[in-house]
Amino acid sequence: MSDQNNINREEEIKKLEKISVEKVKERWRFVIFYRFMFLFVTLGGWEVLGRTGIIDPFFFSMPSSIAYQLYIWIIKGTSQGPLWLQVLVTLEETVLGFLIGAVMGIICGIALGRNKMLADIFSIYIKIANAIPRIVLGSIFIIALGLGMASKVALAVVMVFFVVFGNAFQGVREADTNLIANARVLGASDRQVTFKVVLPSALSWILASLHISFGFALVGAVVGEFLGSKQGIGLLIATAQGAFNAAGVFAAMIVLAVVALIADYLITRLENRLLKWRPNV
């Protein structure tokens, strides 16, 4: 009798589970549908407003013109050469600047985080440097380093460095003193404490900063190109602006967004790999 009851009970729970699984799927379909709806309404609205002349497509362009511009760039290339070359140039500047800035930021962050005296002396200047709109340095770099790649990389480095530095510093300062004491008693040298305890502790802070700072590096590279260059997406934007080609500016923006999204995806992958010990949130 009780066996029969148990079986009935199990079946009942299975049924309930089926219903709840169905509900979860239903909700997901709803979300996806409205996501597309939103996109459709926004782009469609823009197109309609443009075509009916309520907003002036000369200044604000239209999704169809932007798509056409992208199509032209991809098929026929831009005025300054093929699109992929422009992307490559900007990407190279961004990645170089990002890597140099991040490595410098991590090294300086750890050095200052581990040394209270250095931190007390320099922290005020770092705050000041961080408050300065560093993008303005782009002009200096163009003057000093010329129109080539170096000035863009330098600007990207400056953009990235302070973000990563700040986070690495904070991460090191927040490393659990208990963990450090434990490592020391277990026999770790100062070097081992830094690399085996402090660095891994600060890693989640550092990786978080990499997300934001890749975007900063991209901004640095593009603004650098904008200020003066021979190649790159920034120049593409500057040229489009000069020709009153609003569609061109938007199209370049989309290219940049795609680059940024891909980079963000890759950094997330890296993060999940390096932080696999973290509880899932």
Added chain:
Amino acid sequence: MNSNFLIELENVDRRFTSPEGKIIQVLDNFSMTVKPGEFCAVVGPTGCGKSTTLSLISGLAKANAGKVLIEGKEFEGIDSRVGYVFQTDAVFPWKNVLDNVAVGPLFRGVDKKEAIEKSLDWIKRVGLQGFEHHYPHQLSGGMRKRVALAQTFINSPDILLMDEPFSSLDVQTKLLMQQELLQLWSKHKAAVVFVTHDIEEATILADKVYVLSKRPTKVKKIYNVDIERPRIVTETRYTKKFIEISKSIWNDLSEEVNI
């Protein structure tokens, strides 16, 4: 100098300086001795500097006056004969159990293969086999404490310092861990300094209980707990002797914690 003692604190002062430069005297002319293989417990009111004694013995902190001796000698830095189990979780969250336990020998330059072998052995001894590749966040509080114990014991310390190691555990787990500690200790016979605020825990584990006064801290009284070993944590706590000793320690302590 009496070299029968493994650990000696002689008239030790320890002061803390606040960021504004103010001085807080924690230990004042403080003396304490521990023989090899002796289990000492230290109880005292909150904030009295119980943990400070451990920092001094481990070398993590230095005395401002007086002497801290191990085997009759002063020492520099952190002594390799010392093991330290901390109050809060101090296992490395980014290492799995196996790597966490192996970390001590690896820091000390033992060959990787040998360290892993030793680690596997200790994981077995603390009853965590099957969890070698789990990360700390996947373990319960009691299991993490076992990892901490294995991590410390793997270095075969002659001196074992424990700072309220079981205070965050629930009562059942706590009793279990106390029993396990006694078993590990009986095989290894390190000198233990066990800081706790739990009088019953002190009495059940220790040979000698130091009762400390409030700040600036001195030793108020020393109790010898002559309850025979091996002790069964869940049974010995109901014997007459145990209750007597706990009671008189509590009487001493209550004068210090009266508010």
